[in-house]
Amino acid sequence: MRQRQTYADAFSPALIDPDHQTPDVVAGPNGKAAVKRYNVYRNNVTVSLIDSLAAIYPAVQRITGIEFFRAMARFHVRATPPTSPLLFEYGRDFPAFIESYEYAQAMPWLADTARIERAWLDAYHAADAVPLAPERLAAVPPERLADLTFVSHPATQVVRSRYAALTIFSANRGTESTGQIDPTQSEDALITRAENDVEVRHLPEGGAVFLTALLAGQSLGHAAAAALEEVPDFDLGASISGVLAAGAFIAAEFGEES
Template sequence: MLPEPSLPFAAAFAPALLDPARSTPSVVTGPNGKAAGRRYDVYRNNVTVSLIDALAAVYPAVQRITGPEFFRAMARFHVRSHPPTSPLLFEYGRDFPAFIEAYEHAQDMPWLADVARIERAWLDAYHAADAAPLSPARLSAVTPDHLADLVFVPHPAARCLRSQYAAVTIFAANRDGAPLPRIDASTPEDALITRPAFDVTVHRLPPGGAVFADGLISGLSLGEAAASALDAAAGFDIAANIAGLIEAGTFISLACGDPS
């Protein structure tokens, strides 16, 4: 069994891995103390390719939209400017959506960063802790005079994302490999990501739905979240939306305001 590398060695070895312009660190040597530039370059290339592959695994819809060649070129720039901070590959690329948003060659796809944000939320929901979702019967047992004061405890997997573009439709169309329909990308769409059991689901929310869901997930009472949603969309249907959120597994329990 090989010994673990010392911290000083690792500190000298690692910085040049993601920067091809930097020379091989002096601490890297081959047999009999000979230079090991080629060996280091092979290792450096393998690290970069592994991180690009990790991004492709997290963002398959983004890669399908751009094509593998464009995606891998964009991902390579990201890898060189954003080294990993965790040994877990699925954690890598949290800042990739923001990178896409600023990436010069993706400016003609302004919705692409939001599609990436949905994909990242999908993965985080997948790895979130398990929890039994709130039963609809639990809410129906609350008397009408206490409904406005109810506070909901969100499921660990529940996430809400808003977009100025048709990000949910674009995401869904590029995740299943089916023939792509014609999409009006300029239509704003908001997403609810949940995982009530084993499968992650992405729901497109109606007007006011994201304000409502976001409010409840962040700890607002049902009355406060409903008022915010009605300000955002005058025709907002409170009953239908709370039923939809519960059916989607957005919450696990009721907190304060529940009299029982």
Template structure:
């Protein structure tokens, strides 16, 4: 089955109907003799829908485990209708899924679910990020103390920070394994650092002020600016401990001296 003219508006009309069941098969779609166009178009549409939902389940396994398969697939179907894919790469699909979850009526009783999904998306993006050597701790010793505050760093392509008002890191961690889920006894806010210094993606919880500190560094702020932002948010921010943790996690790849 194919559009009579696969170019331009004909192909667009054909594709739109694959994710929107309210759209019927375009009039110019043809099928082999003896085949019913509408029936075959609906079968094709169903196959596309199932494939995209399966792709979302592969990207967000923790979310599916939390909600259950039936809830997840129903939510994913609504997301698919609202946000059709724009890339032929299946792992690229679902970038808007966390935002969709945040507005999804039936997920309102799980306000932490969207942030957990953001961590899962960051995990996948870190997994597919380019390989780069990480900055060694010894590199900081080459910087003159007087100019340390002005130094800017080159972030690792895999490094990401996800902020949350909920214990999203703990929820993510306990639902990315096949073991039993233990009761969560904390409701504290948790900010996630997602990195891949080697072959394995790491997700860790940032200390108070750590998210502000790293977010500024990843956005090309100077070390002094990043420290100031962290101290404003958390007066107890430990500069040395956070610098050591940042280097150990492989957040950075290089040093930029001056502006």
């Protein structure tokens, strides 16, 4: 049996598509057509979503300029309607859109900069948790350290880039000068929030491989081996200290096999 179309089902689809005609269910006083009223509402919805993207991706807007950003965001809004009533949830696929956006191809690092911004917002809204204290590892017998697995902090994310996306992000979110930037230098970023403030840290060579493996539930030994395979002089001790200092994990435990 065919379900009856609701008012919302008829009203919503045309909101972000200016080429879509005003739904028949929309009417003004005395049943008269309300095309102009609907178009005003439709424009307000689009502007609100563009404003939301600008609030989520301020560094991207600063890089491109307001006019370019809002034109790009408008195309994204038309192609991708929101699926959540929470505006901060909107725009998760905006970095992927930027990557394919014709007029952004001259800035190949822009999409990864946006990915760091999205990770920053997700970390900001992540659940609170007490980070793992470094001294907890000091109590583990050295011969058993390799068997440890870690529970990640809800805010912890890694963003890898073939470009200097982290430096570009920092230069356009902060007030301090970063000097001349070579955008072709690859960078990996750790994003987390140990306490109140979101931290974005540069990961050393091999650090992203190491941390990603730990986040995937692999043991410390396997994660270290993966990092050393990619970077033979990978500094394991410094990397462990760094991720613990950043509050990337909340617990360490022994796997079932140990």
